[in-house]
Amino acid sequence: MSLLKQKTYQPLTNESAVELALELKIFDQHAKLSCKEIGDGNLNLVFHIVDKLEGKSVIIKQALPYAKVVGESWPLTLKRAKIEADALKIFGQIAPDYVPQVFFTDDVLAVTVMEDLSHLSIARTGFIKGETYPLISKHIGEYLAKTLFYTSDYGLGPSLKKEYVQQFINPELCKITEDLIFTDPFIDTETNDFEEGLRPVVEELWQDEELKFHVNILKKRFLTEAEVLLHGDLHTGSVFADNYETKVIDPEFAFYGPAGFDIGQVFANLLFQVIANVEQRDLFLNHIETVWNVFEDQFTQLWNTENKDDYAKSTTYLNYNLTKFFEDSIGFAGCELIRRTIGLAHVADLDGIEEDQPRITAKQRTLDLGTILIKQRKEIKNLSSFITTVKEAL
Amino acid sequence: MSLLKQKTYQPLTNESAVELALELKIFDQHAKLSCKEIGDGNLNLVFHIVDKLEGKSVIIKQALPYAKVVGESWPLTLKRAKIEADALKIFGQIAPDYVPQVFFTDDVLAVTVMEDLSHLSIARTGFIKGETYPLISKHIGEYLAKTLFYTSDYGLGPSLKKEYVQQFINPELCKITEDLIFTDPFIDTETNDFEEGLRPVVEELWQDEELKFHVNILKKRFLTEAEVLLHGDLHTGSVFADNYETKVIDPEFAFYGPAGFDIGQVFANLLFQVIANVEQRDLFLNHIETVWNVFEDQFTQLWNTENKDDYAKSTTYLNYNLTKFFEDSIGFAGCELIRRTIGLAHVADLDGIEEDQPRITAKQRTLDLGTILIKQRKEIKNLSSFITTVKEAL
Numbered sequence: 185m186s187l188l189k190q191k192t193y194q195p196l197t198n199e200s201a202v203e204l205a206l207e208l209k210i211f212d213q214h215a216k217l218s219c220k221e222i223g224d225g226n227l228n229l230v231f232h233i234v235d236k237l238e239g240k241s242v243i244i245k246q247a248l249p250y251a252k253v254v255g256e257s258w259p260l261t262l263k264r265a266k267i268e269a270d271a272l273k274i275f276g277q278i279a280p281d282y283v284p285q286v287f288f289t290d291d292v293l294a295v296t297v298m299e300d301l302s303h304l305s306i307a308r309t310g311f312i313k314g315e316t317y318p319l320i321s322k323h324i325g326e327y328l329a330k331t332l333f334y335t336s337d338y339g340l341g342p343s344l345k346k347e348y349v350q351q352f353i354n355p356e357l358c359k360i361t362e363d364l365i366f367t368d369p370f371i372d373t374e375t376n377d378f379e380e381g382l383r384p385v386v387e388e389l390w391q392d393e394e395l396k397f398h399v400n401i402l403k404k405r406f407l408t409e410a411e412v413l414l415h416g417d418l419h420t421g422s423v424f425a426d427n428y429e430t431k432v433i434d435p436e437f438a439f440y441g442p443a444g445f446d447i448g449q450v451f452a453n454l455l456f457q458v459i460a461n462v463e464q465r466d467l468f469l470n471h472i473e474t475v476w477n478v479f480e481d482q483f484t485q486l487w488n489t490e491n492k493d494d495y496a497k498s499t500t501y502l503n504y505n506l507t508k509f510f511e512d513s514i515g516f517a518g519c520e521l522i523r524r525t526i527g528l529a530h531v532a533d534l535d536g537i538e539e540d541q542p543r544i545t546a547k548q549r550t551l552d553l554g555t556i557l558i559k560q561r562k563e564i565k566n567l568s569s570f571i572t573t574v575k576e577a578l
Numbered sequence: 579m580s581l582l583k584q585k586t587y588q589p590l591t592n593e594s595a596v597e598l599a600l601e602l603k604i605f606d607q608h609a610k611l612s613c614k615e616i617g618d619g620n621l622n623l624v625f626h627i628v629d630k631l632e633g634k635s636v637i638i639k640q641a642l643p644y645a646k647v648v649g650e651s652w653p654l655t656l657k658r659a660k661i662e663a664d665a666l667k668i669f670g671q672i673a674p675d676y677v678p679q680v681f682f683t684d685d686v687l688a689v690t691v692m693e694d695l696s697h698l699s700i701a702r703t704g705f706i707k708g709e710t711y712p713l714i715s716k717h718i719g720e721y722l723a724k725t726l727f728y729t730s731d732y733g734l735g736p737s738l739k740k741e742y743v744q745q746f747i748n749p750e751l752c753k754i755t756e757d758l759i760f761t762d763p764f765i766d767t768e769t770n771d772f773e774e775g776l777r778p779v780v781e782e783l784w785q786d787e788e789l790k791f792h793v794n795i796l797k798k799r800f801l802t803e804a805e806v807l808l809h810g811d812l813h814t815g816s817v818f819a820d821n822y823e824t825k826v827i828d829p830e831f832a833f834y835g836p837a838g839f840d841i842g843q844v845f846a847n848l849l850f851q852v853i854a855n856v857e858q859r860d861l862f863l864n865h866i867e868t869v870w871n872v873f874e875d876q877f878t879q880l881w882n883t884e885n886k887d888d889y890a891k892s893t894t895y896l897n898y899n900l901t902k903f904f905e906d907s908i909g910f911a912g913c914e915l916i917r918r919t920i921g922l923a924h925v926a927d928l929d930g931i932e933e934d935q936p937r938i939t940a941k942q943r944t945l946d947l948g949t950i951l952i953k954q955r956k957e958i959k960n961l962s963s964f965i966t967t968v969k970e971a972l
Contacts, residue, residue, distance in 0.1 A: 346747050350744050355736065359736060367889050370889070397895055400890050400892070404899075496797075
C-alpha cells in the first residue's frame, strides 16, 4: 500500500523509507538506493538515502512519539514534525542560502524529506576538531537578521504575524526550554547533572536570589514576548557548516518569542569555544562580533527598506529595538552558559576537556560568566562592553 | 425549521429571536414574550426578550458581519462572536460576580444568550447623569486582579495558557485598536475627528517625535506581549453598574496582551470624569486609587497563594510585575485619553460638555495629560505620583 495514502503514523524502516523516496519520484524508479538510519535516536529517525550511481541523495526525517534525553524518556506529540516542517519552509523562503531545501512533508507520517547536507559537518563537532569556518558568523548574522525581521510585526504586518503566532503555538517543546533553561539549573532538582567538583559553586548559585530574580524576568520574556518566529534551539549542534556554506537545521522548537533568544543561544555556543579553545579565543570572539555586526547592519537595512509599518520607521525606535534585542541576547546567553554546564543537556566543548582541573576551571568560569551576563545585561550596553566583560571573566 | 440546526448564518429578527429563546427552553413554551432590538446597530444586534407575567428576561446578542463606526462601514468576520462568548465563559468562571451569566452560544449563528442586565445602567451614561456608583472601583479592581492573574502564566500554567493564546488570536479586532489607539491619532489621517478649535494643539502633537517614539513602544507591547487574557475594550461603556452591582460586558476585543492595557483603559475612562466633572473630581480620583489598590492587594494575594510557578513566587519578582503593570497602565491610559479626544471614536464625557470654551479647554487638558502620561510613565512610579501628575495637569 502507498505510504502516502496511510492514515495512521508508523515509524519508518530502512525499507519503507526507500519506498517513500521512490514513491515521491525523487529518484529514478529503477535506481539502486542505499539507506542508513543516522539519527541519534533521541527524538527522531533520520534516514540517509543515496543513489550512488547518479550521485543523488536525500534525507528523510521522521519524528518519534517520545523524547529520550540522557536516558530519560517522555512522550511527545508528533505535532512538532509539522512545526519543524512549517518553520523550515518559512525560514527557507526568507533565507534560502542558510536553510536546507524541503522536498516533501507529511503530517500523518510526521516526516520531512529534505536536502542532504552530509557534505557539511555539525559546527560544534567541527569546532572541537579545530575547524573555524571563516564565514559561519557572517552567515548566521544574515540568517538572524532576515528571519527575525521578516517574521516580526514590522516585516509581516500584524495580521499575518498573528496567524503565524497561532500556527506556531508549541507548548510541549517550549516547556522543555522553560524547565531546562530557565528553572531547573537554578534550583536543586533531579534533572540537573554536574560533576562533584562543581558542587560548592553550584550550591552558591542556588542561593543567589538576585540571579533567580533576573532569570525569572528572562523566563517571562520567553513565556510572553511574541516578537518573532524563533528557531528556538539555535546552538552550534543545529548548524551544518564548512568553510563556504552554513545551514541551520532542526527548528522543531520554533515558536513566537523574543528575538534575543536565538541571538543569545548563538552567542553562548560560540562562547563555549572562547572558553574551551584557549588558542583560538580571539578568533571565536571575532565570530561573536561578526554575528552581531552583520545582524545589526542587515536588520537596520531591512527595517528601513522593508518595514510594513511606516509609523514605526524612525531611527530612535529602531535603536530602541536593537538595544532591547542586545540586552535580551546577553541575558539569554547567560542562561544557556549555565544550563549547559550544570543542567540536563551538556555540550561537548566543555565536557570534552579531558583533564579534570582545566575542565572544572572552565566550567566554573562558564558559571561565573553566565551569572555576570544575566545580572549585568542592562549595563553591558554594546558589543565592546560585552567582549570586555567576557575577557575579564576568563 | 429549528434555528439550532441551521448550518448557515442569518441575522435574527424579533420573531426568530423569540423562536430561538423558546427553542432553548429558557421560557415556558406558552409564555407570552415581548422582544425589542436594543443594540446600537454598529457591530451587533441585541434582542431584549421579556416574559412580563413571570418576570423573566434574557438578552440575545448576535454579531453582524460588518462594523459601522461613525458612518464608516467595513466587513468583520463573525469569529468575534466566538471570541466574545469564549471570553465571557472564562471571565465568568474566574470572576462570576462581575460578568453576565451565559446560557447558550452558537458559532454558526454568532449568538450569545445571556443574563439580562437592564436593571443596571451603562456606567459612562450613569456618571454623566451624576451617578457615582460607590462600589464600582472596588469591583473593577477585583475583576482585574482575578482575570489578569488567573489567565497569566502564573495562574494557568504555561501549557494551558498557550492554548488560550491560540484560541484568542483576534487579528481583526486587534487591528482596530492598533490603528485607532496607537497610530491614527498621532498622524494626520482621515479617520481622525476633532473640532477646529483643537487644530493648533493637534498639529503640535503630530510633530512630537518623542511622543511618537513612546507610543511605538506601547504599541509594540500591545502587539507582542501575551501576558494575560485581556478584555481589550474595558472603557466605562463596557461596564453595567448601579450602587451595588458591577458587570463587565462585551469582551469581543479579547486577546492575550499586556495586563496594563485593561487597567489603563479603566484609568483613562475614569479620568474623563475627573476632567469633565469638576465638582466630583476628588470622588473620581478616589475611584482610580481604589481600582489600583484593590487590584494590587488581590493580585498580590493570588500571586502568593495560587501561583502555579513556585520558582516565580518571590516578592521582589512580584513587585517587578506590579511595577511593570503600573507603568504600562499609565502609558496606555495616556493613549486612550488622546484617541478619545481626536481619534475616530469619542466619549460623551467630553463631547457632552455643552459650552464651547470649557469643552475645548477640557479637551486640551486631556491631550496634555495624555502626552505627559505617555512620556513620563517610567517616572510616575506610584499611585500618589500619578494622582499628583493628574492634578497638576488639570
